[in-house]
Structures are given as C-alpha cells and as structure tokens.
Amino acid sequence: MDLSTGTFYLFLTLVWYPGKQILLLQIVVMTDLLERISTCVEFGKVDIKSPYPPAMKGQEGAFELTRHALDKGVSPGDILEEALIPAMSRVGQKFSRNEIFVPQMLMAAKAMSSSMTHIKPYYLSGETKRRGTFIIGTVRGDLHDIGKNLVSMMIEGAGWEIVDLGVDVSTEKFIEAIEQHPGAVIGLSALLTTTMENMRKSAADLRKKFPDLKILVGGAPVTEEFCRKIGADFYSPDPQGAVEYLKTLS
Amino acid sequence: MRVSYPYKDLLPGIDALAGVMGYKSGTAPEPVTDLIAELSEELLTNGEARAEYTIFNHVRLDKVSRTLGVEGVVFNVKPIVFSQLKHAEGAALFICTAGQEVGMRSRRSMREGDLLRGYVYDVLGSEIAEGAADKMQEALRAAAATTGMSITNRFSPGYCGWDVAEQHKLFSFFPDNYCGITLTDSALMNPVKSVSGIIGVGRNVKYEPYRCRQCDDKNCIYRGRKT
Numbered sequence: 001m002d003l004s005t006g007t008f009y010l011f012l013t014l015v016w017y018p019g020k021q022i023l024l025l026q027i028v029v030m031t032d033l034l035e036r037i038s039t040c041v042e043f044g045k046v047d048i049k050s051p052y053p054p055a056m057k058g059q060e061g062a063f064e065l066t067r068h069a070l071d072k073g074v075s076p077g078d079i080l081e082e083a084l085i086p087a088m089s090r091v092g093q094k095f096s097r098n099e100i101f102v103p104q105m106l107m108a109a110k111a112m113s114s115s116m117t118h119i120k121p122y123y124l125s126g127e128t129k130r131r132g133t134f135i136i137g138t139v140r141g142d143l144h145d146i147g148k149n150l151v152s153m154m155i156e157g158a159g160w161e162i163v164d165l166g167v168d169v170s171t172e173k174f175i176e177a178i179e180q181h182p183g184a185v186i187g188l189s190a191l192l193t194t195t196m197e198n199m200r201k202s203a204a205d206l207r208k209k210f211p212d213l214k215i216l217v218g219g220a221p222v223t224e225e226f227c228r229k230i231g232a233d234f235y236s237p238d239p240q241g242a243v244e245y246l247k248t249l250s
Numbered sequence: 251m252r253v254s255y256p257y258k259d260l261l262p263g264i265d266a267l268a269g270v271m272g273y274k275s276g277t278a279p280e281p282v283t284d285l286i287a288e289l290s291e292e293l294l295t296n297g298e299a300r301a302e303y304t305i306f307n308h309v310r311l312d313k314v315s316r317t318l319g320v321e322g323v324v325f326n327v328k329p330i331v332f333s334q335l336k337h338a339e340g341a342a343l344f345i346c347t348a349g350q351e352v353g354m355r356s357r358r359s360m361r362e363g364d365l366l367r368g369y370v371y372d373v374l375g376s377e378i379a380e381g382a383a384d385k386m387q388e389a390l391r392a393a394a395a396t397t398g399m400s401i402t403n404r405f406s407p408g409y410c411g412w413d414v415a416e417q418h419k420l421f422s423f424f425p426d427n428y429c430g431i432t433l434t435d436s437a438l439m440n441p442v443k444s445v446s447g448i449i450g451v452g453r454n455v456k457y458e459p460y461r462c463r464q465c466d467d468k469n470c471i472y473r474g475r476k477t
Contacts, residue, residue, distance in 0.1 A: 103271055103278070103279070104370065110364075141434060144442075145360060192437065193439075
C-alpha cells in the first residue's frame, strides 16, 4: 500500500474477545482510494501493467484500486459518483477545451471500463442504480461509428446504461429498443449529409410513436438548426454537451 | 490510368500522424505514439493502395448555375468548387482506396473493445487513402505538364459545399466495382477508406490553398490542412 500519496481514511475497528478478555485495537489505514481511482481513470491508468502515465508506472491502476475499494467496503455507488463520474467529466471538459484529444479520451474510457468490470455485477443485482438508459445508434445507411462510440463511453462514464445498436440502424430497430427500455433517452448519429435525411425520418417516426421521448442528435454535419428542424431535443458538437444535457434529465 | 502504391510510400511519420489526431509536435502521449508505430509497422509490411483516374478533355462550365458538365452529366459543384474549376478545359475523375483490410482491422478492434487501437487504425486508413490521392494527383500533374497543362486541387463530393449525393453522378462514369470500390445508396464508399472526386485540367487553372474560410463546415477533416 502506497502511503505517500493522497489523503487518508482511518478505520478504527474495536474487536472484543470475551474469552481472552483482550481488547484489540485494529487500525486500518487506507489511502483515499476514490481519489486515486479517479486519477487513474482521468489519466488512463488501466491496471498495474499499464506503463502510462510514466509517473504512475508500476502502481496499481483503476482495475486493482476499484477491487480494493469494494473489498474495504466502499459502495459501488460511491465509486461511481465520487470517482468515475467526476473523472470522466474532467476528461470531457478537457476535450471540449482542446486540452486533450480523442486518443486520451479513449484511454480514459479503457481505464473506466476496467473499473466498471467490478461494478457491473452490482448493477445486475440491483444494489446500485444507473441514472438511466441511453440507446444510441448510427442511422440507416451510415456505417461510421467512432463518434458514436465516443459519445457512448462518455455517457456510460456519467452513470448511464448504454444500449448500443451499432451502425446502419433502422427506425424499427430503434423503436424495438425503446419498447424494451421504457423511459430511455435516445441518441442518433450520422456522418453524411445523405444520411442526415435518414436521421430526419427516424426522428419524425420516433416522435410520432413516442411523443415524450428525448432525442439527442450528433455527428459532423449535424447542426443546432438541423436539430430544431427535425424536432429533436438536443444537439451537441461534442460528447460532454450530451453528458451535461443528460444530467438535467436524471 | 490505374496505379498502385505500397503503404510504405504513403504513411507519414509518427509525429505527423499524431498531428492528424490533434497533437502538436512532440506532445502526443507515449501510448499513442507507440501504438501508431506498432500499427504503422504492421500495415506497412504488405499493404497496397490503389488509384485510378480518367481524363475528359472537354468540360462544360455554366457560370450562372455554377455547374460543371462532363459528357452530358451535370455536376452541381456549388460556388467554392466552381470558383476553382471555372477556367478548366478538361477534368480528371478519380477514385483511390486504401482497401478493405485497414477498415476491417479498425472495426474488429472497436468490436473487441479496444477503441484506441480501432481509432488509430481508422486514422492510418484515412491517411493512406489521402496519401494515395496525393500520389495520384502528382502523377496527373506531371502528365498534364507534358502537354502544357496545369491542374487544380482535388475536390470530392461531401466537401467544400458539394453535396455528397453527387457521388452517384461521379460513379456513373466508372464501371461497377471500379478499383474495388462500390457505392451505397447513401453515397458511402465501400471500402470506407477511399477518396473520389474531380480535378480540373487546363492551361489557365492553378493549384491554390483550400478556401476553408468560405466554408461553414467546422468539422471538415481537411480544415486547416496545407494541401
């Protein structure tokens, strides 16, 4: 255990053994795991084998620290709310300010994902709740997926369950997914001006079938004006904008 | 004219590739530069890009509608492209491709959850396709020069205000599966890492910097590029 970094939690455990009439004072000192997990995610430190960032070489990463935190009794909800979400929020903000670029976002996502492997079972058991479900797909006729994947991982990092329908997604497939996940928010992605027309059709059909559905749109040729014209609820030029919008819904 | 280029002649250095991802020289994190080096090396061993162009000696330019006609097909190229083609006497229609492999590797990595690897493959694929287009353009320039002609920049449907749907008109000049490229209904080329378009040819045309300031596409991949 590295005591040279972070703040400290002191856990005092009093154990009484009546038979031996001994009082043991067990002091467990633990570094601030949440802060360290958060730092690992922000800088893409996946696990102990990850050589990056150089200053953290040889140290445990998000994967191991999350395990330790859970073993020490930190709740998965606290790990999510106090470590992962703030880390991904900082990553998104830095990306919006052009301080980091796509590769660093993806490295952060990988670290977050390694942490989530320990947390996901708690979602499945119902012990920890997501903020909501976000269904995302690239619209019919379009095969581009990098932008969609970036948005997905940032929104997952904000505590949402992601249902990724992939690329070339028909309106029917979106409808089916919404029926399977009532109350979900939907994200439509397009990279071509030709497939923006398919985005328009999908948005119109979805709005007709689900009047209260929140529809987010994005992709290089998409604009705020286009978003308004097709009756979608929100457009953002970058993933962090979508994350901020979703915060207002959850 | 059909040409092919080994990947090793097309990919720029690690620093330049990191620059495409947004990094100023020497600022990309080590895992990124390491991965660029690894995947470049992997692709360089056996990859080859293909390019083809066909020259049409006469084009019809309409200054009122700002359209360009080639053998009866009218391209609505819009003002930015038209302004650079307006003195052309002929035109070369071209397509270039990095091939299927690099795109497949990108998608496979993404599917397997290695988003960074998938992204780096994607960027390398784009640079290979653009590198092939650069080489093809240089070959065209040299060929045109032998007859006293110059060439313009290359322009592609989907950029500089030219509607991507006009890919269908462009592809009407090529036989099916020309250069191994097919076009979807939504005008998406397959392989995705392909470039198509038009280059003006004439005695009074010239190569100029792209007029990005006149274009409202802030997300264009060519914005700010030197060539």
